[in-house]
Amino acid sequence: MAKFTKIAIEKTFIDLLNERPLDQITVTDIVNRCGVNRNTFYYYFEDVYALIDEIFREQTNELLDNYPVESVNSLKSGFEVATKFMRENKTAIFHLYNSLNRGRLEEYVYDIAEKTVDRFIHAQAEGMNVSEHDLNVLTRLYTSAFEGVALRWMSEGMSVDPIEYINDIDRLIHGVTKSILKNASKDAADTSSSDSSRPQNSKKN
């Protein structure tokens, strides 16, 4: 039940990744630094890539579990929380960005962005009569925007704090969101039988 060794291995790996690129880190390096047997590594992880996946998975879960309630109503605040890990490990993330197969990191970024945006959107739509479909469209829009920002940030060497980018986005969409939602809500009330947007995969119950 106790997984402290596993956590220690993950933390050690991130430390190393903050020091040097992925291809200069061996499993032996990790376990030596961590003071743990090499077999213990393979007991928990199939290989380094499984380790990376696991770190991101846990990072996402821990984010959603401990999501601060006060951050749910501000997209900027939500993004600050969502990007905490990335901002605290810029070098490590940058090393991964350079070493990992295309799509690997993007998937993680999208995943964590989507979940953050989802919370924000649903909080904004609280009490409104908006269809799930409309909410999904809006969520996808903002998620893509966030993903774009994050990827640009990485490709530019992660030198500038992404919060700056996020500030721009936030300023741009904050006022818009409510009005979009209000309109959608009105539409839904007016013509409750027909969808207000492209019925590509409409969902009526």
Next chain:
Amino acid sequence: MAKFTKIAIEKTFIDLLNERPLDQITVTDIVNRCGVNRNTFYYYFEDVYALIDEIFREQTNELLDNYPVESVNSLKSGFEVATKFMRENKTAIFHLYNSLNRGRLEEYVYDIAEKTVDRFIHAQAEGMNVSEHDLNVLTRLYTSAFEGVALRWMSEGMSVDPIEYINDIDRLIHGVTKSILKNASKDAADTSSSDSSRPQNSKKN
């Protein structure tokens, strides 16, 4: 070989001690918060007091192992390092101060102060011809001063940062130390056969 669970228990205990006094913390509280079996606690520690001792012991060791070289030449800097743990866990230390038997905490404080001062004194006396006995006297003097400061700090509720006190001490003794050492060094050179101070436990080789 792996002691990550033990460390996790210790950290959990300190967290709890930063939240509430010692007599409101049960072993069950610790293991529950930590997500570990109660037997695991007793596997590592005889009881809470053994846990406390262990934390202090490890804290001292880890201090001495990772002692920053740049801090060895300044008493103030050394004290900053030595009191790091206490300053970062004011509440916990204060709770211990109120709950522990007299002498328990004092012993720890003296221990860590003595080792810090010892490094400082020996660094100052580097290359000088000073007897070990004289160095010990000086070390005891400064150690006692530090202990006094720390105890006063605790008895006053640890509200003021002890670095302020330490600043005072440092200002007071910094200039003095060198001259004392120089004089002692001269004495030792002049009358190399007789000790320069009380020969209580003289050590000549």
Next chain:
DNA sequence: GCGTAATTGTCTAATTTTCAGACAATTTAA
């Protein structure tokens, strides 16, 4: 005060985790 619940410290025995050591197969580097 009494009774009840909670906590402690100890014990067993099962299970899980970590270990040391070796191995062939690849990769790295000189």
Next chain:
DNA sequence: TTAAATTGTCTGAAAATTAGACAATTACGC
């Protein structure tokens, strides 16, 4: 093209963690 390093896998032993119970003590509500 060797030699060294690394990987991934396997064994079996050792260590750590668990569940569960127990009597003894302590804390708390009434």
